[in-house]
Amino acid sequence: xxxxSRPVSGQMVDSLIEIEAYLPSGRCETVTASQSGTIADLxxxxxxxxxxxxxxxxxxxxRLLDPTKSLWLSGLQDRxxxxxxxxxxxxxxxxxxxxxxxxxxxxxATWGDPNRGGDSSRVQDQLRNVHQICATGFAFAAILADGxxxTWGDPxRGGDSSRVQDQLQSVKQICATWSAFAAILADGxxxTWGNRKEGGDSSRVQDQLRNVQQISGTHYAFAAILADGxxxTWGNPIWGGDSSRVQDQLRNVQQMCGTQSAFAAILADGxxxTWGDPKEGGDSSRVQDQLKNVQQICGTQSAFAAILADGxxxTWGASLGGGDSSQxxxxxxxxxQICATGFTFAAILADGxxxTWGDPNRGGDSSRVQDQLRNVHQICATAFAFAAILADGxxxTWGDPNRGGDSSRVQDQLRNVQQISATGSAFAAILADGxxxTWGHEDFxxDSSRVQDxxxxx
Numbered sequence: 001x002x003x004x005s006r007p008v009s010g011q012m013v014d015s016l017i018e019i020e021a022y023l024p025s026g027r028c029e030t031v032t033a034s035q036s037g038t039i040a041d042l043x044x045x046x047x048x049x050x051x052x053x054x055x056x057x058x059x060x061x062x063r064l065l066d067p068t069k070s071l072w073l074s075g076l077q078d079r080x081x082x083x084x085x086x087x088x089x090x091x092x093x094x095x096x097x098x099x100x101x102x103x104x105x106x107x108x109a110t111w112g113d114p115n116r117g118g119d120s121s122r123v124q125d126q127l128r129n130v131h132q133i134c135a136t137g138f139a140f141a142a143i144l145a146d147g148x149x150x151t152w153g154d155p156x157r158g159g160d161s162s163r164v165q166d167q168l169q170s171v172k173q174i175c176a177t178w179s180a181f182a183a184i185l186a187d188g189x190x191x192t193w194g195n196r197k198e199g200g201d202s203s204r205v206q207d208q209l210r211n212v213q214q215i216s217g218t219h220y221a222f223a224a225i226l227a228d229g230x231x232x233t234w235g236n237p238i239w240g241g242d243s244s245r246v247q248d249q250l251r252n253v254q255q256m257c258g259t260q261s262a263f264a265a266i267l268a269d270g271x272x273x274t275w276g277d278p279k280e281g282g283d284s285s286r287v288q289d290q291l292k293n294v295q296q297i298c299g300t301q302s303a304f305a306a307i308l309a310d311g312x313x314x315t316w317g318a319s320l321g322g323g324d325s326s327q328x329x330x331x332x333x334x335x336x337q338i339c340a341t342g343f344t345f346a347a348i349l350a351d352g353x354x355x356t357w358g359d360p361n362r363g364g365d366s367s368r369v370q371d372q373l374r375n376v377h378q379i380c381a382t383a384f385a386f387a388a389i390l391a392d393g394x395x396x397t398w399g400d401p402n403r404g405g406d407s408s409r410v411q412d413q414l415r416n417v418q419q420i421s422a423t424g425s426a427f428a429a430i431l432a433d434g435x436x437x438t439w440g441h442e443d444f445x446x447d448s449s450r451v452q453d454x455x456x457x458x
Contacts, residue, residue, distance in 0.1 A: 017071060020081040021046040021057065028081070039074060040067035044456060046084050053434040053455040054102045058083040068129075089458065091421035091428055092133035092140065094153060095383075098421065098428050098445045099140050100436065101130045102458045108133070108142065109454045110152075112423060112445030117153035126150045134174040134181065136194060137219075137424075141181050147171050149183065151193075158194035167191045177235060178219035188212050190224065192234075199235035208232045218258035218276060219301075223265075225253050231265065240276035249273045259317065260301040270294050272306060281317035290314045298338040298345065300358065301383075305345050311335050313347065322358035331355045341399060342383035352376050354388060363399035372396045380420040380427065382440060387427050393417050395429060404440035413437045 015035040019042070022028035029049035033042040039057060047055050057065045059082060065074060076082065089102045097112025099120070108127040112118035116138045120127065129145035139153025141161070147170040153159035157179035161168060170186035180194030182202070188211040194200035199222045202209060211227035221235025223243065229252040235241035239261030243250060252268035262276030264284070270293040276282035280302035284291060293309035303317030305325065311334040317323035322345045325332060334350035344358030346366070352375040358364035362384045366373065375391035385399025387407070393416040399405035403425035407414060416432035426440030428448065436455065440446040 095137040095424035175215035216256040339379040
């Protein structure tokens, strides 16, 4: 390897290396870094020079370079040309704050309410090699590459995992209620923390939590699917934590969904079993004979919508919360996917158009933008509004204008959007160039100006 030492005022400083970092577009910049640093240091220099966040560097043979490795041992040659590969960042959200990270070893950027996940400074040094981030309404939990977990946010609602920290090893997946977390370990056991009454205490069923495959949550309770297709529940017994009434029916469960206080489970034969608050989706008796060949279920705070194999929809629960789709029934054909605010549903049809129902002031009335809702690929929701990504990467919003439904302030920036995430009242869109655009209620993360410069560190 050819390195160059450079004198400064008669003194020798660290040897430096210059490389040519180029993007797939062909744009290239010369980047300099010290041999005493790491690939991560070189990557940050490339991001600043190219003015592109979320990059990884690739060796001439196409191999992605490990950001933690020393530059001295990397094998890179002075003045060598290497590719800068754009990585798709990921976003998670509590009800009040956002967390953004990428697949490298860079930091996690957080913004929004500092007491509810928007301030990660206390644990920032620990947030390296983040693989996944999950959120309650008030706190975040990050799974690192080594299977350990880092938490921050409201300490009483999941942000403090010190009580179980020594158990959080080899974590594969984390799920959340409104105020508690449940982690599935590699051996299929479960560790819980946070508000004890809302799922943070699983001691009553701990001996049953073996070979757990997946976990779902309402606001107040958890339900775990075991390897044999049975279900174990805990948390608030009235709002989903007690499944004894239907336990004999919970066989061969494939997936589950929760409203604020009820669960719906899809069985292997396509039928559905519900439990929890009967007024918020826990009682599906009115439509039980229609729930056949169910493929997917989505929930608002108080109602469920099921997509059947033929693309039709069945709804139940609180009428004002989306449980009554009768007015849109004739339009709900060939439904591909459903998204929900806290009070309304939006269905994407096979032709890329959208049908909405539920509370008209919280996303249920899309008439103002209906002619724009063409070739819709994805829809995201706050608790009060929707944002749809179209095939051309533009965005259409509707619902409560103060809580994400009005994107006019940033509309010119919403081009080539790749993904959108939401808190309770704000949206964050990631563009193809890695930039982030936010809008909605400022108290819920709509103002990301404080952290825009940090994206170069990710």
